[in-house]
Amino acid sequence: ASHDAAGVPFGHWQFDSWFYPKDATVGPGGGGGGVTNWTADPRIFPSGMAAINKALDGMPMVMHNRQWSPNSDYIKNLAFTWQTGPKWAIPDDPAAFFTWFFTTQQQGWGLTMYEQDWMCTEYDGVGALQSNVSLADVWLEGMAAGAAAGGLAVQYCMPYAHDILSGASHAAVTNARASDDYFHAPGHRNWAIGGTAMFYWGLGILPFKDGFYSSNLPQVGGQTVGPENDPDREALMATLSGAMVGPMDGIGLLNATRTMQSCRSDGVILKPDVPVTTDDWCFGHADPGCLVYSTYSEIPGYGRVTYLYSDAALSAQNFTEIMAAHGADAWYDWYSGKYDLTPGESWAGVGYEGHMYAVGLPAASGAVLLGEVDKYVPVSSKRFTKVVESNEYLHLEMVGVKGESICVCAAFTDAGKWGAPVCQRASFTDTTMMLDLARKPPVPSKPCGGPWAWPK
DSSP states (O other), X not given: OHHHHHTOOOOOEXXXXXXXXXXXXXXXXXXXXXXXXXXXXXXXXXTOHHHHHHHTTXXXXXXXXXXXXXXOHHHHHSSOOEEEOSSOEEESSHHHHHHHHHHHSOXXXXXXXXXXXXXXXXXXXXXXXXXXXXXXXXXXXXXXXXXXXXTOEEEEOSOOHHHHHHHTTOTTEEEEEOSOOOOOSTTOOTTOOHHHHHHHHTTTOEXXXXXXXXXXXXXXXXXXXXXXXXXXXXXXXXXXXXXXOOBOOOTTTOOHHHHHTTBOTTSOBOOOSXXXXXXXXXXXXXXXXXXXXXXXXXXXXXXXEEEEEESSOOOHHHHHHHHHHTTOSEEEETTTOOEESSOTTOOXXXXXXXXXXXXXXXXXXXXXXXXXXXXXXXTOTXXXXXXXXXXXXXXXXXXXXXXOEEEEEEEEXXXXXXXXXXXEEEEOSSSEEEEEEESSOSSOOOOOSGGGGXXX
16 A cells, blocks of 8 residues: 555565574574475464465565475475485475475465575585485476476576576576675675676576665664665666566655656666676776676667766766767766766766766767656666657657656757757657657757756
């Protein structure tokens, strides 16, 4: 009800490890205890998960699981045989177990994605996974096959590199967590997914940035109570990941404006074409601690739009070098709305959270599409399907949701100098819309979103 009142159209709810019974107490960081029965703990949800899903009007669910306890009900009461360690266990025939498990045990839950967490701990804690040369592959193959039989996707969490390499061969494995557990503590880099994203995406797996707080308000409950000092960086990196965006604020604490900067009015993420990764510039400077990330959108008729993140301010020379390498003719600073053809001495600085985020644009023809300036990815191919330029207009073809109102901006150059931004607010009367932004509008354009509409 809180989310509905805020107008945020979440597409899924993700339940972490607290909802099911375990054989030991779980520590502050989530460690300890194996699952004894993957069902609702009656002390938490006495009516069960099907009742919870019904209360949520059938909201699709993403649900967490951890290591299997050697004292689980599945070992005690079923005919499946298991390999056990001191604390954890794994079925001898994962395909048979997981197919039974995912096709008979979660009716009515609304389960759409199964999260397998603590994969490294499971591997380390069951000797057979290390002594049997094929069992680890069989484990992951069986999990994916069972999930596919149940119509589910799989999310990996805390995997080893060999888990990712093996899991990449299974279509059900769509994403894996690419960050540490979320904490708000200063210096904790749970947002820094660029290096891991490069590895995951090279294998066709989306890099999920863990849940986060979208506001800087103190939170209630959970292992980290806030306040989150850099909520824009959290939301920005989740959006640029290309995977799900997961705000986890408590009731009444969600920042709806910041959350909606990631998506359309129906919750479809306005994301780049590929996940954000460590920029080549970092490798060229042999800097293993470099936190300069980039990604892009390719728009038919317009070209490539680059999104550049840096955890610290870049010099004008370095900024120019990076943007030139990406083929950007023009750029703008997402936080301030400052835009130019060449950085010169007025390059993009850091935003209020201490990082910089700039958008690089094609401008060879003298027109630039600034896009939906109130979105983290302002020129997403999830919105813009075609751009046609004429002497008088920038013609835009877009997709969206009937009734959705958006703000779109462009800028035009004259004798090498920028003109004022041309912005227009328009609403979809269907799922597609065409819009013409005039080079010389009959009346001056008024800001309708983004930095140009923010209080000075």
